[in-house]
Amino acid sequence: MDAICDKCGYDFRIESVLVEKVDENVSRHYFCCYECGEKYYYMIVDEEIEKLLLKQKELQMLRHLALEAEDYDKYEDLLEEYEGNKDIILKMQDELKLKCSV
Known part of the structure; x- marks a missing residue:
């Protein structure tokens, strides 16, 4: 899937998805711009x-x-x-x- 960073305008293919814990039972999934590091959250789950x-x-x-x-x-x-x-x-x-x- 392709994305364009809202912050720096970099056009990139999403190659990796990261997960961060919000608390013990909740995590959110995101990807980052490879140029500037801007985070884009797309899913939160419990x-x-x-x-x-x-x-x-x-x-x-x-x-x-x-x-x-x-x-x-x-x-x-x-x-x-x-x-x-x-x-x-x-x-x-x-x-x-x-x-x-x-």
């Missing part, structure tokens, strides 16, 4: 969000298998669950950001 993210990966795999098997009803059900989880994750992350003053 244990509950981590579990939902793992569930999302599982649902993606199951959706792919349902498509291969041409089981479109199953695919639609899995897609609905995936989209619902996505909304829950985003809401939980917003609440976590407020709670942690991030």
